[in-house]
Amino acid sequence: MSEGRYNIPKKYKVDKGMPLEALSQHIDNDKCKRIFETEIASVTWCYQIIDDKEQTEQLTPTMLIRQQGISVFEVSMKHKVSTELMTEMLTSLIPKRSIITYLCEGELAMAVYIPSQNGYASKMCTTDYYPFDTEKMIEIMNYEYDADKTVDQIHKRMLAMVRQQKRIIMVEKAFESLEQHSATKKSDLDYVFDEEALDKIREDADFVQEQLHVQVS
């Protein structure tokens, strides 16, 4: 397969930072606008995966991004804002087939967006943030596997993988929360039964007993 088809050679990599200020102007919801302006450190349009490999060789980056294909973005976040919300916002601004990687505090999250086409509703899938881990890495470009695949097929593969990843992360997070909950429960029992405290309680109980007891003459 031709590497050119995937515009991997550096000359076809579209890695410019996005004009966030210009983009944010198009957000209607004030709260979303504020989140967009405050929480995003940068958005980079890394790759544009297109079907026509012959053409790829001759395209400038500006021409390339105008082609139909999968846009791969990398979004650096200042804080871990819901990836679902961020994807909603970004895809409403750039309603293109896209794969988005969010980076924040040494963790990453993935999102895939397929806009509505041929009467089918749009599809979106996002994972929660998870630590960089080779076992969890998703290869966006699998040269051997994708050699004879169309952009549409590649995108569907990505959607399936991100969906699977989402499930794995969800299970892990839920289990982690369960563990934490159990730890909290255990800490409730970490009462120190020291004699001094118990004596004070006994003393109080005796006092109450004395108070409640009425000597009937």
Added chain:
Amino acid sequence: MENKVPTAIAAAVLNSLKGGVVPRVGLEYITVGRRNEISALLQDVSIIENGGAAVRFIEGRYGSGKTFMMHALRNHVMEKNFVVTDVELSVDRRLVGNKGQGLATYRELIRNMSTSACPESGALQVILNKWISNVENEVVQKDGLTPGNEAFDIKVSQRIYDITNAMESKVNGFDFGRVLATYYKGKRTGREELQRNAFRWLCGEYRTKTEAKTDLGVNLIVTDENWYDFMKLFADFVVRAGYAGLYICMDELANIYEIPSKVGRDYNYSRLLSIYNDALQGLANNLGIIISVTKEAMEDPVKGVYSFEPLRTRIEDQRKTREGVIPLKDMAAPIIHLSPLNPGEMYVLLEKLTQLHENVYGYESKFEHDDFIYFLKTEYAKCKNANEITVREMVRNYITLLNLSQQHQNKPKEEILCAQ
């Protein structure tokens, strides 16, 4: 303090707790961790003894010890020469209702009146008779007259009417006084029917004014609308009869919260407001009222007591609203919040239960420090969080464990503990 609990009382306590109900006697022997709350309530008792009135709400979740605390106080004040009575509010017994539910509450309160001489309810007759005999004794001692003498009867009658006349100034006091006087008249003249009619009237058993007018010559009967006035009159009367005051325990205010219609709930909350205002404004004397309520039934802004704004603004702890937390408990506030017992307090409670069990069954329990802790840890682990633990459940489980241990003394205690 020496904990020598009479065996009969210890057995009654254990049996009640095992059955999941609050014992009627011996509560002082197992009261743990409520020092501040009890002190506050005893302070109220002192105020009531001195002619004042007090209303307190005991708020806590189911099984947190609300009824326990009420009964502990009930027993205490009864021994302090109070007349006590209690009612468990329900669908049929409310503060006010369109099907006579308020009157049903009154009747229950009268039926459950108890004194130290008559601790198991039905004390009204005893109170009335004590009142008359006190007056007679007074005449004997002060005037030197003896029963059977005509002058004695005249003097006693005068005293009786002095007392009943003194009550006329109070709302509905005129008719109440007249009925008391009629009761005395029936007793003095041996007209049992007259005496019985007066008693029926006091119990709220008369259905129509005409009937009351015919039998007793009064134009008033106890109704849903006026029953609380009669409780105030009773508080006044029992003091004149030689008691320290009247102490009313109302359990399960949550039943008002359960009323489906807002109008119905608000009528009841409005009555509660009158009761509260009377106590604070000095319109009631020698009267104590303690009401148990769950947190939800108290604080629910839609259906709870707090949904009735005039009441909420009077009783809500404002600090809580502003800061979200209560740093220190204000025991003078109208609501006493019962927090769950902490593991240390539960530990001491287990110790006390063990002592009672040993006392009743005449053996030495094998359970000691580590076993208490093991039991507590196991019990706490059963709940999602420590606040969900209820004393009732834990105590029941522990008594079962004690029973098993006592019944199978040849088995190692570890085996019994681990089987829980």
